[in-house]
Amino acid sequence: MLQVANLNAWYGASHVLQDVSIEVAKGEIVCLIGRNGAGKTTTLKSIMGLMDRTRGSVIFKGKELLNLPAHLRFALGLAYVPEERRIVQGLSVRENLRLGLVASPEKRHELQLIEDTAKIFPRLAERLDQEAVTMSGGEQQMLAIARAVIAKPDLIMLDEPSEGIMPVLVDEMFELFLAMKAQGTTVLLVEQNVELALEIADRAYVMDQGAVVHQSSARELLADDEVKERYCSV
Amino acid sequence: MAGLSLDLIALQLFAGLALGAIYVLFAIGLSLIFGMLTVVNFAHGAFYMVGAYAGLYILMLGGNFWICLLAVPLAVGLFGMLVERFLIRRLYGRGIDYPLLLTFGLSYVMVELVRLAFGKTGYPFDTPDLLQGAVNIGVGYFPLYRLFVIGATAAVLLGLWLFLEKTSFGLIIRAGARDPQIVRVLGVDISNVWLIVFGIGTAIAGFAGLLAAPLQGVIPEMGSTILAEAFVVTVVGGMGSIGGAVLAGLLVGIVVSMSSLFAPEMAKVSIFALMAIVLIVRPQGFFGRAGLMS
Structure with missing residues (x-):
């Protein structure tokens, strides 16, 4: 599914990844x-x-990603849940979940998918209309994961x-x-x-x-x- | 102070609201653009001025004010999108001062081009026939056109609120203003969002210029005056906050209007005094986030 070959990356001038290969x-x-x-x-x-500067190859489902x-x-x-969760301030739990669908073709099933996700993440189900950043760290992490997987x-x-x-x-x-x-x-x-x-x-x-x-x-x-x-x- | 009746004060308050409405429209565009793109748009006044001249041009071609209400924001917004796409976009990631200098320079170019096309002297701008005259609003007679300005502003605010709160694109804007990276990894092409937000902000500026035209006529420099005043509005309301822009815009309008009633010689200074007080008491403004510029 994912083949990373000889991946190099830089932060400014410092060469932080050297020929990383992962499958x-x-x-x-x-x-x-x-x-x-x-x-x-x-x-x-x-x-x-x-990353601003990378070299090598990242093939996902047979397609080269490096320049995308x-x-x-x-x-x-491809979905990514970054460190520190990055739950968006000022948005409710439901809005954070909707955000996971805004760019996805699955968006037309939004209501259904939010309902399904609420079943998988019961902690979120009770808090759908609460402001997301008021939840505990663990609940926010659950939300970050739910937001990333809702678009399948x-x-x-x-x-x-x-x-x-x-x-x-x-x-x-x-x-x-x-x-x-x-x-x-x-x-x-x-x-x-x-x-x-x-x-x-x-x-x-x-x-x-x-x-x-x-x-x-x-x-x-x-x-x-x-x-x-x-x-x-x- | 003799002869200042309560009715007169109430009327002056309404006049302040109408003036404030223009500030509000101007400042929400400025705030929307700053909140989303972290671009301090120094050309915002020039877009406002172009809105007024675009209206003037449409009238010269034989169009009417109602066509202007639709065509002006569209045209100015499109122009704004071109500016974002071909000029400002090249400067993202280089710090806040680059787009600031670019838009500052651009505003001079725009003003000069308008001077070339329409001349250095201004034009009067007729109040549309349907909106001439005054109506009794309970405390006295108030110009109908100013009521219309207040109403049109309220309509724009309502539309913007519905757009931001109730649509998916609005959700993207609200999230993208806080955390553009997370919006990108959720599949959104953020540069398109920036393009559209710049378009919306400048469209509203053009609309404000059009609304202001019958009140004060049009001159090429009309944008620089309001830019200075809108700067006060943004500082008082909080940089990047739309709610703050609305509240502060109305407040500044009322302060100008009231001070010109009680102490006309202080009218121009009063808003800067207001700004100084706010900066001392609450440096981030009514709804601003502290440390946003750092």
């Missing part, structure tokens, strides 16, 4: 782990088209979804990722919570200093304390 097959949960500053967020941003603007990547079925993307990329969220909600969220996978959605996950991420993932890539340094099945990595110690401990 995600349809229906997989793939997780990207590594310390802060390893290049995980930049990798997701480059795939989504939010972000909004056309969304149109091809083929692949969703999530950046640190568990950050700053109560453990009980984190468990609920990870259950949700498994449910999404069961529905056929592919997931590319960046996570600090390594153990938890590896439990639900199929495969994992470990990044360090802007490059991929290790890849294996999630189960193998879960047992490989040496790699985890070397690249993921703080």
Whole structure:
């Protein structure tokens, strides 16, 4: 579904991604782990088209994305939940969900889709007309995910979804990722919570200093304390 | 102060509302554009002036005021979109001062072109026949045309409110003003949104210029006076806030109108005094977000 090959990216003059290659097959949960500053967020941003300068290749569903603007990547079925949720101030929960549909052909089923989403995210169902930023961090994260999946993307990329969220909600969220996978959605996950991420993932890539340094099945990595110690401990 | 009846004060208050209505229209466009594009549009006054001249031109061609009401905002808005698409767009991402300087220069070009086409002296602009005369509004006779200005402004505000609150495109604008990146990753081509917002803002400026024309006539410099006053409105109301622009626009109109009744020599200074007071008490304005410019 997604083939990233020799991806390079720059912030100004600093070369922050060096020849990153990642593959995600349809229906997989793939997780990207590594310390802060390893290049995980930049990798997701480059795939989504939010970096000013990138080189290499990002092929999604057989199409080269590298020179497409972000909004056309969304149109091809790519969704992205950035770090820190980015719930829009001044909008209600319902309006945030509608925002997930404004550019999608699914928009004509808006009412139905909001109803369906409310069933999957019961915490949001009770708060549809509340101003979204007044909800707890965990609920806002749920909303950010709901907003990204409401238009039924083929692949969703999530950046640190568990950050700053109560453990009980984190468990609920990870259950949700498994449910999404069961529905056929592919997931590319960046996570600090390594153990938890590896439990639900199929495969994992470990990044360090802007490059991929290790890849294996999630189960193998879960047992490989040496790699985890070397690249993921703080 | 003898002879100042309550009725006279009430009438003057209405006159202030009519004047304020023009400020409101001018300032909401300015605010909409700043809130969305972070462009301080120094050519806004020039678009206002072009609106008045476009109306004048349509009348010269034999059209009437009612055609102007429709054609002027359309034409000025289209012109605004061309300016955004071919001039301002090149400057995004370079900091707030680039588009500011561009629009500042553009306003001079626009004024000079109008001087070339219509001459340096101004023209009177007839009040449409249907709106001539005065009506009794309970406290005395009030010019019908000024009532129309208040009504037309209310209609534009209502339309804009419905557009922003009830349509998908309005939702995109409200969200995009807060977080353009999230709107992009949700599939919206934000540059189109900016184009349309600039078009709407300048269309409203042109409409305001047309409405103001029968009140004060048209001259090529009419935009620079109102730009300075609208700057006060935006500072008082809060940069980028539409609600603030409405409230502050009406307030500034009333302050000008009242001070010209009680202390005519202070009328021009009064609004700047108002601005100074607001800046001391509440530097971000009525509804502004603190630190927006930093």
